[in-house]
Amino acid sequence: MRADLFFIKDWIEPQSRVLDLGCGDGSFLALLKQEKNIYDCGLDLDPDNIQKCLQAGVNVIEQDLDKGLANFTDNSFDTVLLTQTLQAVHRPDFLVEEMLRIGKKCIITFPNFAYWRYRYYILAKGRMPVSSDLPFSWYDTPNIHFCTIRDFDELCDERKIKVLDRTVVDDKHRRSILMNLNPNFFGINAIYHITR
Amino acid sequence: MAKQIPENSVGIVRPVCLHFDEPLPLRSGKVIESYDLMVETYGELNDDKSNAILICHALSGDHHAAGYHDPDDEDEKPGWWETCIGPGKPIDSNRFFIVSLNNLGGCAGSTGPESTNPATGKPYGPDFPIVTVRDWVNSQARLADHLGIEQWAAVIGGSLGGMQVMRWAISYPERLRHAVVIAAAPKLSAQNIAFNEVARQSITADPDFHQGHYYEHGTYPKKGLTLARMIGHITYLSENALRGKFGKSSLKGENFGRDLRTGKLNFDFGVDFEVESYLQYKGEAFSSNFDANTYLLITKTLDYFDPAVDYEGDLSKAFEKGSCKFLVISFSSDWRFPPERSREIVNTLLKAKRQVSYLEVESDGGHDAFLLSEPRYLNGLTAYLSVVANESAGTRGADHAS
Numbered sequence: 127m128r129a130d131l132f133f134i135k136d137w138i139e140p141q142s143r144v145l146d147l148g149c150g151d152g153s154f155l156a157l158l159k160q161e162k163n164i165y166d167c168g169l170d171l172d173p174d175n176i177q178k179c180l181q182a183g184v185n186v187i188e189q190d191l192d193k194g195l196a197n198f199t200d201n202s203f204d205t206v207l208l209t210q211t212l213q214a215v216h217r218p219d220f221l222v223e224e225m226l227r228i229g230k231k232c233i234i235t236f237p238n239f240a241y242w243r244y245r246y247y248i249l250a251k252g253r254m255p256v257s258s259d260l261p262f263s264w265y266d267t268p269n270i271h272f273c274t275i276r277d278f279d280e281l282c283d284e285r286k287i288k289v290l291d292r293t294v295v296d297d298k299h300r301r302s303i304l305m306n307l308n309p310n311f312f313g314i315n316a317i318y319h320i321t322r
Numbered sequence: 323m324a325k326q327i328p329e330n331s332v333g334i335v336r337p338v339c340l341h342f343d344e345p346l347p348l349r350s351g352k353v354i355e356s357y358d359l360m361v362e363t364y365g366e367l368n369d370d371k372s373n374a375i376l377i378c379h380a381l382s383g384d385h386h387a388a389g390y391h392d393p394d395d396e397d398e399k400p401g402w403w404e405t406c407i408g409p410g411k412p413i414d415s416n417r418f419f420i421v422s423l424n425n426l427g428g429c430a431g432s433t434g435p436e437s438t439n440p441a442t443g444k445p446y447g448p449d450f451p452i453v454t455v456r457d458w459v460n461s462q463a464r465l466a467d468h469l470g471i472e473q474w475a476a477v478i479g480g481s482l483g484g485m486q487v488m489r490w491a492i493s494y495p496e497r498l499r500h501a502v503v504i505a506a507a508p509k510l511s512a513q514n515i516a517f518n519e520v521a522r523q524s525i526t527a528d529p530d531f532h533q534g535h536y537y538e539h540g541t542y543p544k545k546g547l548t549l550a551r552m553i554g555h556i557t558y559l560s561e562n563a564l565r566g567k568f569g570k571s572s573l574k575g576e577n578f579g580r581d582l583r584t585g586k587l588n589f590d591f592g593v594d595f596e597v598e599s600y601l602q603y604k605g606e607a608f609s610s611n612f613d614a615n616t617y618l619l620i621t622k623t624l625d626y627f628d629p630a631v632d633y634e635g636d637l638s639k640a641f642e643k644g645s646c647k648f649l650v651i652s653f654s655s656d657w658r659f660p661p662e663r664s665r666e667i668v669n670t671l672l673k674a675k676r677q678v679s680y681l682e683v684e685s686d687g688g689h690d691a692f693l694l695s696e697p698r699y700l701n702g703l704t705a706y707l708s709v710v711a712n713e714s715a716g717t718r719g720a721d722h723a724s
Contacts, residue, residue, distance in 0.1 A: 143675075165677070173698055180679060180705035185647070187668060187680040197669040 130235035132299040142204035148211035152179035212236040213269040240274035275310040291319035332364040332389035352451040360424040360431035365415035373714040377422040378479030378486035384430035387422040412703035417711040435615035448534025476500035480692035495644025505692040507663035509628040518621040521550035548605035560655035560688035568596040638673035648678040653691035
């Protein structure tokens with residue numbers, strides 16, 4: 127399981143309604159269905175992912191997050207998930223607002239661009255960081271809106287978004303003292319549990 | 323010598339005619355006292371009758387959805403949904419018991435305008451009552467009763483067939499586990515109705531129509547029905563599909579599909595372009611096998627479909643009852659029922675908090691893409707129905723264990 131998903135699982139209530147934005151191959155929703163008997167709804171745009179969701183018996187809707195979520199009614203889900211996708215949408219702030227409208231609670235995970243290795247990469251090489259977590263070149267990356275933990279905290283502050291819980295992990299879903307001391311410097315992946 | 327039948331075909335099938343004596347009250351207030359339904363089935367019904375799938379046909383379809391009728395006729399075309407139904411195909415006859423019928427008002431053997439009206443002893447003709455999608459589904463429910471099927475594993479249909487699927491989920495929410503709605507719409511648009519009206523006018527304006535009593539006059543409104551089908555056929559295909567059909571011989575399709583039939587302009591009002599003769603051929607072929615009164619009736623059935631009317635115009639209220647899952651599929655180049663119309667269905671279902679999956683297939687096939695071998699469409703349908711088949715197998719296993 128991907129690093130960020132391991133922690134999210136505990137935040138999902140059994141039998142609750144879960145909307146996963148950019149659900150990928152549906153394996154996380156399938157797991158939640160199996161373990162927590164949730165009502166599942168995934169959104170994705172990639173035909174291969176959609177096919178895998180159908181194979182897994184996961185409800186999946188072909189829909190482009192950048193075209194909005196107006197088709198979902200207020201408070202129609204208990205939890206809205208956005209894992210490792212925030213940085214790939216055109217207007218992350220609009221999307222976060224929409225998530226908070228649709229879901230009672232939301233879970234957002236994203237790669238922390240202020241992680242010290244990325245900082246070092248830019249500082250030492252003077253080039254955009256490329257790593258196993260961020261394997262793309264600047265010109266073909268789907269990640270167009272990188273942010274840091276400090277940036278996201280500020281957005282929550284400005285928009286009066288309540289942070290219920292925040293966890294910072296490395297690529298092997300481990301937490302450490304260093305990450306607790308300075309999450310914005312040592313954390314690779316940020317995991318936020320937010321509400322309005 | 324018997325003809326070669328592909329291994330993934332259901333093979334030679336025999337339709338049966340089932341008679342129903344219980345009067346069927348219709349939406350219009352009229353009643354059909356008794357009626358026949360032509361039915362074909364493929365595959366085997368399992369012990370607990372949990373693997374049955376109902377196929378709902380569209381405007382020109384009938385009960386013959388798959389396989390062949392004549393073991394000797396080498397030129398015979400298979401049923402209208404041969405791409406989807408058969409052993410190992412998306413609607414797998416090795417795993418499902420598949421039921422396909424000719425709807426009431428049809429012209430392939432079920433009671434319709436060509437049948438004898440018991441009250442007059444003459445064919446019904448134009449006096450055959452207008453049946454709605456709801457009436458069809460009520461008659462299909464009686465067919466399910468007759469076959470001993472309490473609950474369908476899935477009800478599946480494209481276009482007008484998809485409308486019947488939605489009506490099943492509304493009228494009989496407990497009698498299906500999955501609803502597969504392909505290339506459909508929650509109701510017809512003004513443009514859709516307009517095309518239907520032109521088709522109807524072409525038929526009724528034919529001097530051989532005789533107000534629908536052409537059987538008694540020994541005539542047939544062939545010209546009118548041909549014209550109606552030509553108009554319909556244009557709306558079933560995309561511009562690119564037509565371009566591809568008649569532009570391949572020219573360089574990179576830059577001729578926009580405008581291939582000439584004889585290679586030169588004739589400077590008269592005859593046929594110049596290939597698309598003209600193609601449409602005439604399609605229209606004429608159709609009109610020799612289809613009843614004009616049925617065509618009129620079914621275009622009305624389409625126009626009248628609007629299940630939201632009983633729910634103050636809010637279709638999501640219609641879908642509040644029941645727990646069946648939905649699979650909705652649309653095709654990018656379908657301009658009769660374009661993807662936006664399917665998304666309306668999906669959004670309505672989401673509003674009703676129903677379980678739904680949605681697939682928007684990139685295709686040049688237009689509305690008719692649902693009858694074609696579009697790989698993504700067939701793969702998606704296969705994946706979805708394979709989960710359905712496993713559920714049916716699971717229920718049976720559980721029952722045997724208890």
